[in-house]
Amino acid sequence: MPPAVIDIQEKFALFSVQWSPRVIAEINDYQVKLARLEGPFVWHRHADTDELFQVIRGSMEIAFRDGVVSLREGQLCVVPKGVEHCPRTEAECLVMIIEPRGVVNTGDAGGDHTAENDVWV
């Protein structure tokens, strides 16, 4: 059997929980995740890896200690390894995240926003 077609919007329709990434694909040991973001997240960093955010629908900001990046649909940004950042949105924003398998959403910060990892949809 050839590999599956993965439809991003169909996958988003399967979950409504926010700040809880869902894995939709793997490229070797990297994962492609979808997440619904709304409101402010927590400041955190990932000591061992870069992290890509691509906006699928809506808009978001990623705050850094030295400035803010604004992203809208069709735009992406790579948060460098070890750099503190804080995603935030005014309304719900649908994003695609790409990073190595095993990365926890809140990085070094922990707390209530920490989602179960490696959950597929």
Next chain:
Amino acid sequence: MPPAVIDIQEKFALFSVQWSPRVIAEINDYQVKLARLEGPFVWHRHADTDELFQVIRGSMEIAFRDGVVSLREGQLCVVPKGVEHCPRTEAECLVMIIEPRGVVNTGDAGGDHTAENDVWV
């Protein structure tokens, strides 16, 4: 300075050559590439890595020895490591490709479609 915003459509507007991927971002040692595809490509495989195709605009097929996958805008597919495949389109299709740095577009096949690697836009 915070990291750059990368706009997928703006990046596509900067090149018109087909079958010649352009790097727009890196996540650690993985690259995010954009490519314009039109017509048939060559059968090939990548012995050491999976390869993700996401359609940004238009539609494409990826032929496998055991079937054909059809992808349209907002859909993606991961070609498994070592599996022969042949991308093809009827009209120009804009795709995003994610794979480790160093992967050559024609894999083991070589030939006229082999593009210079690691070209950024």
